Amino acid sequence: MSLLSLSRVAKRFANGTQALRDLSFTVAPGEFVSLLGPSGCGKSTALRLAAGLLAPDAGKVDFPHGKPQIGFVFQEPTLMPWADALTNARFPLDLKSMPRREADVRARAVLARVGLAGFEHALPRELSGGMKMRVSLARALVAEPKLLLLDEPFAALDEITRNRLGDDLLRLWREDGLTILFVTHSVSESSYLSQRVLVMTPRPGRIAADIALPHSRDDRLSAVTVEAQRTISAELNQATA
Amino acid sequence: MKRLTDIAFPLLLAALVLGGWEAAIAHWQVPQYVMPAPSAIARAFCANFTSLMESLFSTLSVTLQAFFAACVLGVAAAIGFSQSRLLERTLYPYAVILQVTPVVAIAPLIMIWVGFEHINLALVIIATIVAFFPILAGATLGLKSADFNLLDLARLHGASRLQILWRIRLPTALPYLLSGMKTAGGLALIGAVVAEFVAGSGTATGLAWRIVESGNRLEIATLFAALALLAAAGVLIFAALSLLEWALLRRWHESAISQAA
Numbered sequence: 001m002s003l004l005s006l007s008r009v010a011k012r013f014a015n016g017t018q019a020l021r022d023l024s025f026t027v028a029p030g031e032f033v034s035l036l037g038p039s040g041c042g043k044s045t046a047l048r049l050a051a052g053l054l055a056p057d058a059g060k061v062d063f064p065h066g067k068p069q070i071g072f073v074f075q076e077p078t079l080m081p082w083a084d085a086l087t088n089a090r091f092p093l094d095l096k097s098m099p100r101r102e103a104d105v106r107a108r109a110v111l112a113r114v115g116l117a118g119f120e121h122a123l124p125r126e127l128s129g130g131m132k133m134r135v136s137l138a139r140a141l142v143a144e145p146k147l148l149l150l151d152e153p154f155a156a157l158d159e160i161t162r163n164r165l166g167d168d169l170l171r172l173w174r175e176d177g178l179t180i181l182f183v184t185h186s187v188s189e190s191s192y193l194s195q196r197v198l199v200m201t202p203r204p205g206r207i208a209a210d211i212a213l214p215h216s217r218d219d220r221l222s223a224v225t226v227e228a229q230r231t232i233s234a235e236l237n238q239a240t241a
Numbered sequence: 242m243k244r245l246t247d248i249a250f251p252l253l254l255a256a257l258v259l260g261g262w263e264a265a266i267a268h269w270q271v272p273q274y275v276m277p278a279p280s281a282i283a284r285a286f287c288a289n290f291t292s293l294m295e296s297l298f299s300t301l302s303v304t305l306q307a308f309f310a311a312c313v314l315g316v317a318a319a320i321g322f323s324q325s326r327l328l329e330r331t332l333y334p335y336a337v338i339l340q341v342t343p344v345v346a347i348a349p350l351i352m353i354w355v356g357f358e359h360i361n362l363a364l365v366i367i368a369t370i371v372a373f374f375p376i377l378a379g380a381t382l383g384l385k386s387a388d389f390n391l392l393d394l395a396r397l398h399g400a401s402r403l404q405i406l407w408r409i410r411l412p413t414a415l416p417y418l419l420s421g422m423k424t425a426g427g428l429a430l431i432g433a434v435v436a437e438f439v440a441g442s443g444t445a446t447g448l449a450w451r452i453v454e455s456g457n458r459l460e461i462a463t464l465f466a467a468l469a470l471l472a473a474a475g476v477l478i479f480a481a482l483s484l485l486e487w488a489l490l491r492r493w494h495e496s497a498i499s500q501a502a
Contacts, residue, residue: 053393072397078390082412092398094408123493143398219457 003179004050005130009059010204011045019045021204022057028161029146032173034182034190036232037200039066040238046205047149050181068179071140073150077132079124080140085111085119089138096143111140126236130161137165140171148173148180154189163165163220166193174193187236191228192220199235208239243376257477277462285462297470300433300447303361304478307368308429312422314369322403323410333381339472340374344432348439351387357440364436364447367437371432372425377393377420383414419486426478434471472479 005026011019017041035043037071046052047059051072056134078087086107087094091102111120114134124132133153140148150169154162170193173180190197191213199209211232217225259279265271266278273281278434286293317338348367355363387410394407439451448467455464490497 048393051397053397069398072394074390074394076390078388078394079500080391080409080412091394091408095395095398095400095404125493139394 002067003029003063003065004033004063004181005064006046006062007048007062009024009046009049009056009061011042011049011054011057015129017038018204020049020056022206025051025145025198027179027181029065029179030177031196032134032170032194033182033196033198035181035186035198035200036190037185037205038202039185040204041200041202043200044151045187046200047151047181051149064096068146069143071143071145071148071151073136073140073148075152075155076115077124077129079132079135079138081124084121084123085116085127085135085138086201088135089142090122091139092143095122097185107138107142110142113141114138115171128161129157131166131167132223133157133161134146134168137169141176144176146179148178150182151197152183152185155185161241162189169193172237187229187232191225191232192217197232201237201239209235211235269479274461274477276460277465281466285460286466286469289463293466293470295447296446296451296467297474298431298450298470300437300449301474303364303368303447304429304474305434306365307372307432308422308478309378310365310369311372311425311429313419313425315373315425316380316418318377319380319384319414320406322381323406329381335376336374340369344371345435345439348436352439360440364433364440368432369431369437372429375421375428376418376425377415377421379419379424380414382461383417386408386417390426390487398424416486416490416496419482419489423486424480426482427475430471430475430478432441 007024008230009023010021013019019038023042023046025033035046037043044159049056051070052053052067054076061145080091088106089111090103090107093106098106108117109143114137116131116138117122119127119131122131122205124135127135136153140150154165157165164189167188170182172178182190182194195213197211199211200208201204201208211228213228215224215228217228259304263278263280266276277285308326318332320334323452346371351366352360352363355366357363384406387405393403395409400408434449437447438453440450443454450473451467452471454466455461455467487497
């Protein structure tokens with residue numbers, strides 16, 4: 001049974017734009033799924049619907065096993081500029097009023113896991129773009145989510161940083177048995193990272209193709225990865241034509 | 242080196258102006274009841290030192306009480322507005338009316354209502370009205386400026402309104418509030434002076450009243466001494482609030498960081 005299921009979801013914005021129509025897809029527990037589409041196709045809206053930050057106008061967003069703990073990563077790091085890395089990473093635990101000592105231990109551990117040991121007391125402005133995104137990732141992981149939703153998290157980063165963060169995300173996914181829904185507009189990113197790519201049409205967005213990528217792709221330039229990119233690109237061209 | 246010239250050049254200018262002033266008064270033999278020389282002002286200051294200090298204390302006391310009252314009321318109103326759009330839409334126009342109505346025009350009314358037997362309270366109320374608006378405006382803007390994604394994240398983790406206010410909205414509002422406070426500090430002093438003018442003889446004992454009284458008696462040197470003290474009080478308030486701003490924001494806010502650089 002799936003962890004997350006959207007069935008025939010529609011969403012219209014206040015300004016009248018139909019962002020999504022008849023959007024249906026499921027995500028199985030433990031899967032790494034990419035939601036790929038051109039800018040403005042409603043990918044982010046779909047992610048917010050999945051998170052429960054928006055309510056659909058029609059259709060259903062459902063968690064058959066019950067709503068899991070959700071971690072969310074935005075395109076921008078979205079950190080509190082007045083708070084250090086530790087306090088930012090601890091934020092979800094603070095909201096749950098977890099005792100400070102326990103919360104600190106967990107936040108330190110998760111910062112270490114994203115490669116930020118020693119930067120606990122650095123403020124966001126003292127960190128590079130990639131490091132800020134790591135703090136954001138740590139904050140998403142600190143409450144031990146089952147489902148991690150990422151909204152083009154690496155889009156604003158340079159390629160080297162982006163690739164490194166992608167590899168780290170894959171490692172965290174394997175270690176924790178997370179379920180990941182990853183919004184992106186990058187064919188290469190989706191082909192390398194995910195097990196399944198959902199290609200969306202331009203607005204109003206719906207799923208145009210559901211591409212399974214069962215082969216392991218440990219190399220960004222391996223024949224399997226390149227082949228996957230070709231398949232995804234073809235579907236994307238067809239969807240946006 | 243830059244720091245040194247920042248202090249030295251203004252001081253040099255002050256010395257030149259005061260020296261020129263002194264020389265001009267001596268040269269044209271201007272009578273003291275028209276324009277006193279700096280040396281005469283200094284003598285008047287020393288001669289009236291105790292009473293001038295009492296007046297300064299009186300005016301500063303009204304100013305500070307009004308400033309704190311304006312801070313508390315302004316922040317409280319802004320928090321109320323941030324929690325309820327209805328409250329904001331209902332009350333904000335009246336805050337604006339209070340702001341645009343010249344306080345000199347309402348001051349006599351407040352004097353009558355509060356009564357001359359509670360003159361200090363009346364002065365504080367008038368000065369508070371003058372200082373209130375920048376705090377309200379700054380805090381309201383600041384509380385609204387919270388990062389939408391951060392608010393969404395808090396909601397995703399089940400944050401309460403109080404948690405959102407305390408952990409996100411208030412820290413976001415701090416730079417805006419401090420900027421409003423800097424304006425309000427100066428305005429509280431202006432409000433105190435205006436209130437003393439309106440209160441008139443026999444009741445007020447602050448610097449503004451000393452200015453009126455000295456003017457009536459043609460003791461222009463004392464008037465200047467009181468004026469200089471008022472200016473010094475204004476500078477002191479501004480400097481104290483700038484220091485507070487720097488201390489609170491220097492680690493994370495762009496405005497304070499660029500100042501330090």
